[in-house]
Amino acid sequence: MSSSDGHNGEGTFDIELKLLLEAIFQRYHCDFRGYAMSSLRRRLRQAMDRFGASSLSVLQDRVLRDAQALPILLDYLTIQVSEMFRDPAHFLALRRDVLPILATYPSLKIWIAGCSTGEELYSMAILLEEEGLLDRAMIYATDVNDEALRKAEAGVYALDRVAGFSASYAAAGGKGSLSDWYTAAYNDVVFDRRLRRNVVFSDHSLATDGDFTETHLVLCRNVLIYFDRGLQDRAIALFEQSLVPRGFLALGSKENLRVSSHAAAFDTFAMHERIYRKR
């Protein structure tokens, strides 16, 4: 196999990839055109296997004509599995340094953007409850994937993941035992429904929707890594519009605002923990 063959083949793959994203947008108004190509290539190759499609054009044909195929494809395009209290130092910083400032507000609005299946939502809710703030907080948990939102709302996670969650909870300054917050049933755990008493779950796209409320803290961790620069800028602009002056933006540990055109709108609050504060 000569190199040029392989290369041309892959050039075609990228063209088909862009056409597929355009088709999904035109047909279903789901916009993935600003997602990072590097991860899309991997994920869509896996989707081709799942659908038994020999090319992305074949997959596109299928998705355009069969609305049932869309949710399956969306799982490949959007699902990000997270963990509770991932990067414990980040949640420790939120608990020790950010929540005491937020506690000075009479009521709190927190936006968890791209909440996926809810691991960070429950982490945040536990943090707020333990710090006595959940009753005056409203949490907006948004994602583009309805199926992920349903899972987030159910709050059910596999038991074998919980040992890791518990260790991270403790490292993040947990005040009791994580088991205080869930009930084990068969091979799953179910998180206490009281944790979501002030949570609104909503379908929201950082690519096409606007900001919807004034917020004091935006938590958007390991979501922007899947966006290209343009879409990342759009999302950060939304966060900036949504945040009150001196509101907080919490990103993933390997994301930063440095490359964003909105960097000037934020101060660095905790560099290593990637917590920023609107100017």
Add this chain to the structure above:
Amino acid sequence: MRAICEHGPLLQMLFSWLLDVLGSMNNERTMNHAPSTPGLPLTPPPLGPVDAIVLGASAGGVGALLAILSGLPASFLLPMVAVVHIPRDKPSLLVEALGAYAHIAVCEACDKDRLLPGLVIAPPDYHVLLDVDSGGLHLAGAQDVHLALSNDALVNYSRPSIDVLFQSSAEVFGSRVAGIVLTGANDDGALGLWAIKEYGGLCAVQSPDEASARRMPEAAIASAQPQFVAPLNGIIQWIIALDAHRAGDTEGTVLHGR
């Protein structure tokens, strides 16, 4: 900025040095394409040009990377990205450990960081991929390339995975990338190195006999049939030659009015 006229002699010197190194390794059959018929001349490994080098290592990999880094001069300009299998649940000290012995910059990958001269290390619990600013056009120069991190599922039980980095580097650079698989006790990197070869890139593998763990080099050799199999010393001389060759290539292009 180095003067153009320096490169001719430098290149020649490096190349003859490389041939010496290869010649001395002849007995060990360290080249994959080493002739099975005695007496045939040894083919030197190709010199690209390449715009970046990707490396993968697992068990014993820190020592191997240290050896490579301490062998590279401060003038080494080819951007390098490395995946070393490390625990996913704690911060990595690799950058500090390696940086202490390096004459070039060593840093941990951060999403959307530009690919620059120096060595970038994949952070724990993230895959590192490469992406092009314009959104996926091929045959990018290194100046248009940035790092793209991902939390996607483990590959070969690993995050970061060597295969993920290598595959992505082939997609972005086409033939203008060199992939190097070092010591390790699993098969990660074998498919990725194969992908680099498929796209026409350069592949090298540490000699299994020298590696602290031979499984990863052996798997990569079987899968990709690399152009170059050598002990670390040979690999170091090779990538120094790749760097010199690329510098000559780039400035040659500039001369022709790019």
